Amino acid sequence: MKNQSISKIAIVGPESTGKSWISERLARTYKTICVPEYSREYCLNLHRAYTLQDELNIYYGQLALERSLEPLARHNLLFCDTTFLTVKVWCDYLFGDTPQEVKDRLLQHRYDFYLLMNIDLPWEDDPLRDFPKPEQRSHFLEVWKSELDNLGATYQLISGLGEERHRNAKRAVDGWLNKA
Numbered sequence: 802m803k804n805q806s807i808s809k810i811a812i813v814g815p816e817s818t819g820k821s822w823i824s825e826r827l828a829r830t831y832k833t834i835c836v837p838e839y840s841r842e843y844c845l846n847l848h849r850a851y852t853l854q855d856e857l858n859i860y861y862g863q864l865a866l867e868r869s870l871e872p873l874a875r876h877n878l879l880f881c882d883t884t885f886l887t888v889k890v891w892c893d894y895l896f897g898d899t900p901q902e903v904k905d906r907l908l909q910h911r912y913d914f915y916l917l918m919n920i921d922l923p924w925e926d927d928p929l930r931d932f933p934k935p936e937q938r939s940h941f942l943e944v945w946k947s948e949l950d951n952l953g954a955t956y957q958l959i960s961g962l963g964e965e966r967h968r969n970a971k972r973a974v975d976g977w978l979n980k981a
Contacts, residue, residue, distance in 0.1 A: 807874050808981060809911075810974060811881045813949075813956075814918035815941035819966055823918065823959070824882035826967050827974060833875040838883045839863040853896050860888045860903050864910070884912060886952075890944055907952060914977045915956035916970055917945055922962065 812824045821838065828835035839862040847855065863885045871879060886907060892899040920938040949956045957973040959966060 807871055807877050807879050808913045808978075809879045809881060810977075811884045811886075811912040811915045812918065812970075813883055813886060813915055814945055815920055815938050817922060817938075818918035818920055819922050820918050821882050823916065823966065823970050824880050827970060828880045830967075830971060831876060831878050831880075831974070833878045833880065834870055834873050835880040835882055836867045836870050838887075839866045840883075840887065851891075851895070853892065853900070856888050856892050856896075857900060857903070860885045860900075860906075863888070864906075881912065885910075886948055890941070890948060894944075911952075912954070913981070914974070915949055915954050916959050916973060917942075917949060917956050919958050919960040921960050922966075 810827070812820045812827070814820060821841075824835040824837075840859045843855070843859050843862060844851070863883075867879075867881060885903065888903055889899045889907060892903070920942050955977070957977075959970045959973060961967075961969045
């Protein structure tokens with residue numbers, strides 16, 4: 802692991818793939834903290850379709866939340882329950898493009914390692930989820946792979962149910978930490 806700087810591990814992927822659960826479990830396992838998904842809180846009281854401005858608000862909110870929690874990270878390790886790359890995925894899908902400031906920041910605001918959650922978990926209904934159809938989950942998994950590849954990101958696909966998923970995620974993090 803790097804000295805003096807924080808290694809940031811992002812947990813990303815399509816809806817209903819266990820990102821929040823894995824993020825929280827890994828933070829406890831490694832005795833550090835997890836940056837929660839800002840959009841969840843933002844959208845709780847949003848009783849209308851989101852707009853491009855909402856997506857920009859989520860982008861700024863996720864960055865601010867991450868910055869505010871970085872000083873609380875322990876053992877030079879910070880887990881992030883998603884990143885603002887989600888804003889790009891949604892903007893491209895909903896609006897056909899992403900604001901340039903978000904695209905530019907993606908190239909500058911890097912994460913050291915990504916865990917891409919597979920779609921092997923059963924769908925869990927949640928009023929904040931938008932795309933429950935199985936074919937859409939497959940589509941978005943491919944979108945996530947493409948986005949991570951375009952960033953030149955180091956990532957690993959994480960599969961498994963329950964504790965198996967946690968063990969697989971921990972194994973991936975341990976492997977990455979041993980190489981870092």
